[in-house]
Amino acid sequence: MDVCTKVDDLNWAPHPIAEGVKIKPLVTKRDDDLNVSCILVKVPVGIEIPEHVHDEQVDILYPVSGKAEMHVEGTGAFALEPGVVVRVPIGVKHKIINVTEDLVIYDVFHPATI
Numbered sequence: 001m002d003v004c005t006k007v008d009d010l011n012w013a014p015h016p017i018a019e020g021v022k023i024k025p026l027v028t029k030r031d032d033d034l035n036v037s038c039i040l041v042k043v044p045v046g047i048e049i050p051e052h053v054h055d056e057q058v059d060i061l062y063p064v065s066g067k068a069e070m071h072v073e074g075t076g077a078f079a080l081e082p083g084v085v086v087r088v089p090i091g092v093k094h095k096i097i098n099v100t101e102d103l104v105i106y107d108v109f110h111p112a113t114i
Contacts, residue, residue, distance in 0.1 A: 012042065020047040029112035037112040043068065043096060043103040051095040057109040059088040066103030070096050080105075 007026065015021035025031070027038040037057075043049060043066070051071075061070075063082050070080040073093040080086070080096060080103070088094045096103070 007040070015041065015049070017052055018043075018047065018049040020044060021049060025114060028114045030114055035111045037109040037114050039107050039109075039114075040064075041103075041105040041107050043099050043105070045099050045102055047099055049096040051093050053091055053093050054088070054109065054113070055091055057111060057113055058090055059086075059094070060108040060110075061086040061088070062106045062108075064104050064106055065101075066099065067101040068096050068103050069098040070094065 005026070007024070010024050010026065012022040012024050015023050021044075022042040024040040024042070025037065026040060027034060027036060029035060029037065061080070062085050063080055065082060068080045069077050070086060071077045071094065072086070072088055078084075
């Protein structure tokens with residue numbers, strides 16, 4: 001495990017459920033032997049992340065750039081933009097819609113997804 005990694009040296013990969021969305025794993029169980037996954041998620045304007053649920057992970061999102069709307073079951077819709085932190089509990093449906101500015105999210109999963 002490297003103590004320090006340059007993000008620009010890491011590769012983008014396709015998102016597992018959202019066509020047109022890219023992910024960049026930063027910290028993973030696979031590569032770093034940690035029980036947390038930290039990834040960047042890049043969502044272009046006009047693309048959405050469909051409703052889904054994480055049956056075993058808490059999902060913590062922090063947008064670093066861009067603007068969109070997020071819907072979380074039991075909470076409703078709200079603006080997803082820099083300065084907002086979102087914690088989606090295990091088993092709760094959620095989705096990202098209405099991406100009006102290219103969105104980059106720092107996304108943390110516990111326990112690790114990858």
